[in-house]
Amino acid sequence: MTAVRPQILVIDDEPQIHRFLSPALDAAGYEPKRADSGQEGLRAIALWNPDAVVLDLGLPDMDGKDVLTRAREFYKGPIIILSARDREAEKIAALDLGANDYVEKPFGVGELLARIRAGLRQGMLTPVAGGVVTAEDVIIDLDRRIVTRAGERVKLRPKEYDVLAYLARNAGKVLGHVDLLKTVWGAGHLHDVQYLRVVIGQLRHKLEKDPAEPALLVTEPGIGYRLAT
Template structure:
């Protein structure tokens, strides 16, 4: 089930957002301050995040930037602050949407689903996730490039699942390592390089000039077009 991190210092709002998310079929993980949000991301990166800007220990704009450095997941701001400058700052720093309180629960769910679709996390009617010529069948642990199946190791398949789910957005080294290898390996970037090298040999037309698995030096990877 899709896990959504909810960051808000008001208990009533946290409970309300959690109920709305659970009604929509999501699992809510709620915290009341920025430190808790960053700790939760370190423990288990969420599939999406909903963040208030009025937090007691860090300005929410700063938290948006910090979260975007760590995760590629959709990030929505839910706040009472309606100044245009705040909206521009949050969106420029990586927020996918901006919702002003008071809010309608159904609208919040719709905006979250739209952000997940834009991030490539929606699954088609055939149960497959796609990015360009790449399709992933998670149920049968199969990846295809066009019509051709490609044999992958479990670790290679897991890395491609994360990259395809991001839909072309940057996935940080930290996010990849935490999701695929676990929090204990969050700094072991050599693990990723070995797997990406193997994936390029299997998936790229010219592994020496990759167009599918693109490197952002010192930051992470994103998918381009095969």
Template sequence: MTAGRILIVDDEPQIRRFLRPALAAAGYDVVEAENGADAMKAVATAAPDVIILDLGLPDMDGKDVIANLRGWSTIPIIILSARDRESEKIAALDLGADDYIEKPFSIGELTARIRTAMRHRGTADTSSATIGSNGLVIDMVQRTVRREGTDIHLTPKEYDLLTLLARHAGLVVTHRTLLKSVWGPAHGDDLHYLRVFIGQLRQKIERDPTQPAIVRTEPGVGYRFMVDAAEKR
């Protein structure tokens, strides 16, 4: 039994030759596509559990692949690209990608991100979940937040912000997604507003707000809720 099926979408043969044995050694079944059209066919026929997608494809931009897939599929998408501009990362994530890794990369980081994406897909409905991180425990049913047994009082917006991040534990959530989801479409560009609330939230939930271990910053892109697999149930 394999750990899951991975679809690699990349037009560079050397990348595919590197990834296939490395992922196979980690227990994954690997399917390949070298362009966007073949990728969408492979999603429909091979039913992968995770897609590793390059943005620079010969027949279309990888962001177009994301937009097309998100019209009918919720399969986790991890971008693996040499494009390092913040605008590219934000656009891909806002279109529905789950994570973004820059080339060059380590196979250890990639497999860790794959495991996180697969856990998130398997627990996408976390309405009854308890999620923990670094001594913090969020009870989605009781709508309570505790750290080491002590109740933490959050405002409604702080709670919504924290739980939105926690529901995507291990994955980056963009500034725009957080602002639009918690405060509404009119606040999609109020980055300063978001930073203020993240600062307030960290003061309440982090052991050391100056060295956050729960809500990590992804510079220029968004934030990531850090959680161990054993702490999410």
């Protein structure tokens, strides 16, 4: 019996992207699907409900961020943005609208496949509200508000726990600075990125094996942070 392969929908108007990505996705064990415009992509998402979507922002009929916004009204799977737009504001806007990750063109296929795998894992593992999230030897019990490392309980300050819990509830997903600041500190602190950096630094010292080379609380330069599960 033939195994069902995860479907990956690529929404991009550049034929060379499809010629490059389709065989790479196929070789990696996925079933590639193609859409060449925003409207076609939205129809394809509704029709196939793919396991993951790779979405270009520069589409011929509509902005990719509008596709993202409309897709999020009915699609819960991972959406990875693939775009030549390298401005930090574009990345933050896409992540705030519900994208799981952002890869700049030109890109390496290995990196994109890794981001797709991370997105698929996130869809399987991320809890909606409570539950337990495990990242290496760190266990975050969101229901009981308990964090342990290598079996030992870790004492966290309230803001440290709030930041870690929000990252845990979205494990594997990149969360923007603004999103984290608004959730933990409130709308009046959207520009106080230094607060966030201090808390992330404190969490790394308490949870990472090597705080100078963090493997759990990963920085996405210019964008935000993610918890690597």
